[in-house]
Amino acid sequence: MRYREFWELVDDVLGSAEGRGLVRELVLDELGQRTAQQALDDGDEPRSVWHALCDALQVPDAARWGSDPHRAAPPRR
Template sequence: MRYREFWQLVDEVLGSAHGRALARDLVLFELQGRTAVQALEDGEEPRDVWHALCDAMEIPDARRWGSAARQAPPRR
């Protein structure tokens, strides 16, 4: 997953305003107490950050990938 795809999913799945606020403000245990934005800035893989954000928001796998045309990247 690329950074562009991460932000497209944030906008599509969580909503552009709400999703970006969550990425900026929500501290995630799975990311060692960092926000999604901080983790990305620190060089974490966007796929791993996306999974952590979705896990924290309890988004089911069926909804994580937005449109049916997008294929889910595998977890590590």
């Protein structure tokens, strides 16, 4: 997953304003008590950060890949 794809999914699945706020502000245990933005800034893979964010928000697997039926779901790790 590329950074561009990460942000597209944030906007599509979580909503652009709310999702981007969560990326900046929600501290995630799975990311070592960092926000998704901090993890990305530290060089964590966008795919891992996306899964951690979705896990914390209890986004079902079927809903994690947005509205594009051709988007392939990246493996967890």
